[in-house]
Amino acid sequence: xxxxxxxxxxxxxxxxxxxxxxxxxxxxxxxxxxxxxxxxxxxxxxxxxxxxxxxxxxxxxxxxxxxxxxxxxxxxxxxxxxxxxxxxxxxxxxxxxxxxxxxxxxxxxxxxxxxxxxxxxxxxxxxxxxxxxxxxxxxxxxxxxxxxxxxxxxxxxxxxxxxxxxxxxxxxxxxxxxxxxxxxxxxxxxxxxxxxxxxxxxxxxxxxxxxxxxxxxxxxxxxxxxxxxxxxxxxxxxxxxxxxxxxxxxxxxxxxxxxxxxxxxxxxxxxxxxxxxxxxxxxxx
Amino acid sequence: xxxxxxxxxxxxxxxxxxxxxxxxxxxxxxxxxxxxxxxxxxxxxxxxxxxxxxxxxxxxxxxxxxxxxxxxxxxxxxxxxxxxxxxxxxxxxxxxxxxxxxxxxxxxxxxxxxxxxxxxxxxxxxxxxxxxxxxxxxxxxxxxxxxxxxxxxxxxxxxxxxxxxxxxxxxxxxxxxxxxxxxxxxxxxxxxxxxxxxxxxxxxxxxxxxxxxxxxxxxxxxxxxxxxxxxxxxxxxxxxxxxxxxxxxxxxxxxxxxxxxxxxxxxxxxxxxxxxxxxxxxxxxxxxxxxxxxxxxxxxxxxxxxxxxxxxxxxxxxxxxxx
Ligand SMILES: Nc1ncnc2c1ncn2[C@@H]1O[C@H](COP(=O)(O)OP(=O)(O)OP(=O)(O)O)[C@@H](O)[C@H]1O
Ligand SMILES: [Mg+2]
Numbered sequence: 001x002x003x004x005x006x007x008x009x010x011x012x013x014x015x016x017x018x019x020x021x022x023x024x025x026x027x028x029x030x031x032x033x034x035x036x037x038x039x040x041x042x043x044x045x046x047x048x049x050x051x052x053x054x055x056x057x058x059x060x061x062x063x064x065x066x067x068x069x070x071x072x073x074x075x076x077x078x079x080x081x082x083x084x085x086x087x088x089x090x091x092x093x094x095x096x097x098x099x100x101x102x103x104x105x106x107x108x109x110x111x112x113x114x115x116x117x118x119x120x121x122x123x124x125x126x127x128x129x130x131x132x133x134x135x136x137x138x139x140x141x142x143x144x145x146x147x148x149x150x151x152x153x154x155x156x157x158x159x160x161x162x163x164x165x166x167x168x169x170x171x172x173x174x175x176x177x178x179x180x181x182x183x184x185x186x187x188x189x190x191x192x193x194x195x196x197x198x199x200x201x202x203x204x205x206x207x208x209x210x211x212x213x214x215x216x217x218x219x220x221x222x223x224x225x226x227x228x229x230x231x232x233x234x235x236x237x238x239x240x241x242x243x244x245x246x247x248x249x250x251x252x253x254x255x256x257x258x259x260x261x262x263x264x265x266x267x268x269x270x271x272x273x274x275x276x277x278x279x280x281x282x283x284x285x
Numbered sequence: 286x287x288x289x290x291x292x293x294x295x296x297x298x299x300x301x302x303x304x305x306x307x308x309x310x311x312x313x314x315x316x317x318x319x320x321x322x323x324x325x326x327x328x329x330x331x332x333x334x335x336x337x338x339x340x341x342x343x344x345x346x347x348x349x350x351x352x353x354x355x356x357x358x359x360x361x362x363x364x365x366x367x368x369x370x371x372x373x374x375x376x377x378x379x380x381x382x383x384x385x386x387x388x389x390x391x392x393x394x395x396x397x398x399x400x401x402x403x404x405x406x407x408x409x410x411x412x413x414x415x416x417x418x419x420x421x422x423x424x425x426x427x428x429x430x431x432x433x434x435x436x437x438x439x440x441x442x443x444x445x446x447x448x449x450x451x452x453x454x455x456x457x458x459x460x461x462x463x464x465x466x467x468x469x470x471x472x473x474x475x476x477x478x479x480x481x482x483x484x485x486x487x488x489x490x491x492x493x494x495x496x497x498x499x500x501x502x503x504x505x506x507x508x509x510x511x512x513x514x515x516x517x518x519x520x521x522x523x524x525x526x527x528x529x530x531x532x533x534x535x536x537x538x539x540x541x542x543x544x545x546x547x548x549x550x551x552x553x554x555x556x557x558x559x560x561x562x563x564x565x566x567x568x569x570x571x572x573x574x575x576x577x578x579x580x581x582x583x584x585x586x587x588x589x590x591x592x593x594x595x596x597x598x599x600x601x602x603x604x605x606x607x608x
Binding site for chain 2 (some may be wrong): 173180181184
């Protein structure tokens with residue numbers, strides 16, 4: 001899939017245009033920055049210099065300093081670690097769990113399917129943010145509960161999508177052909193059904209990662225995400241909101257980081273959608 | 286000679302739409318099917334769309350669990366064998382499907398599709414044996430060995446159907462069920478595939494169950510023809526025998542109307558096909574039969590005849606008068 005993706009993004013097949021490539025490059029920079037933050041950040045993220053609190057951007061502090069005199073640029077870089085890793089881990093958990101449940105429900109059908117899906121569907125009733133807040137309220141604040149809350153908030157979406165894919169694929173003739181050779185459920189599910197269902201789910205996972213960054217930031221803004229001193233974009237915006245007029249840069253930079261990463265992920269995801277030709281592919285074969 | 290396949294009173298009902306409460310109605314797709322298939326024979330199955338031909342083939346292949354009756358393959362009762370018990374027997378009966386376009390996983394290469402049967406059956410093949418096997422199978426169906434690496438969407442419909450046939454041949458079956466193998470191909474390709482089937486039967490000593498709604502093709506290819514109506518067998522007739530059931534007569538008349546020998550038998554069919562949810566107690570064809578009598582509506586006629594020609598009709602003349 002990766003090879004085909006690169007192929008498509010470069011020259012062959014439907015051309016998604018230049019935007020996804022730029023977005024992809026931006027994403028790559030973002031991930032690199034998050035990864036390399038301990039080495040590239042000019043200051044330690046928790047070094048307080050109270051004498052230099054609330055300073056505007058300068059040569060020493062490119063993004064300014066916050067109310068404790070901490071370097072905003074360093075905190076945005078370290079915050080990228082928190083925000084991106086929470087979003088990535090929670091979406092990976094949500095996606096793999098959703099695929100497993102959806103695949104089994106879609107394949108087995110019957111009462112198992114009906115009851116499990118009824119339970120999963122209950123999470124549909126709440127907007128993701130409400131569900132996540134509710135879960136964090138139960139689990140207590142912190143990175144782990146944020147990951148869990150986000151994973152559960154998006155679980156229904158991945159489960160539903162996988163299930164509908166599997167149910168459609170199950171009726172394909174090539175599944176009957178495998179059954180005719182004596183294939184068991186493991187072979188059918190793992191070799192015939194899941195590989196054919198995975199592409200659209202992965203694209204949706206990619207697009208959802210953008211939402212998860214927003215959700216993580218929201219939880220952080222309400223003080224329910226990663227706990228201080230660990231920097232997170234949402235948490236930084238929360239403390240910045242108190243200094244909105246005196247030191248607007250404190251809220252501006254993490255906000256810009258959130259916006260940039262969400263936009264980049266969405267543009268890139270749309271490009272992948274076009275490049276993989278996810279919707280059309282199912283009909284042309 | 287023991288039949289390779291013998292089917293007794295075979296029937297299948299599908300569950301109707303699911304409800305949360307109460308019993309579901311069941312849809313009768315196949316009922317009371319009796320026939321024997323002898324080694325080397327080609328038995329055609331014809332009937333209108335929806336009469337249960339594909340369901341019958343899938344029952345015999347044990348892709349559906351039969352709700353009534355028994356299926357014996359080479360003398361072994363396979364009607365309710367578990368998947369594991371059936372696994373080794375599956376090498377000996379295989380199926381080729383109606384739609385070549387979806388019968389190969391789009392993610393598989395042709396080589397992978399052709400070796401999947403071995404993999405599923407747990408036959409370990411060395412890399413060399415695998416290559417030899419792929420080459421052998423492609424050669425059997427007259428495909429270019431260079432095709433092994435391509436994906437199904439690079440192949441034409443006829444080539445895909447050949448791959449489907451090669452894959453069914455992989456494990457060395459005795460019996461192959463073909464579900465309208467040529468229905469979605471254009472005429473010239475159809476003819477090639479039919480010739481291929483005849484050659485394969487000769488070379489590999491195969492027995493075919495051949496489903497089609499192309500009566501001319503069935504007449505060309507098959508030793509005997511089984512005519513189905515609403516899930517039941519109304520007549521089994523040897524090639525060339527004059528049809529005795531009014532439905533068969535009407536089918537043939539529609540297919541070969543220009544032929545003066547059968548034109549005088551033309552009977553026009555009118556009326557609706559009854560629903561499988563509510564199968565009539567009498568003859569299934571009674572509602573549309575031009576010759577219908579009161580007995581037909583009350584009592585379902587049994588399939589009677591000798592080993593060659595059998596008919597399920599109260600009004601059909603006795604078989605003995607035929608020859
Ligand atoms: N899985 C299923 N569930 C419910 N009903 C089914 C199912 N499969 C087939 N049927 C019904 O059973 C009847 C027989 O279907 P079948 O596919 O065997 O017909 P057919 O003779 O092969 O028709 P065609 O010539 O169109 O292929 C049809 O009326 C169909 O609607
Ligand atoms: Mg059919």
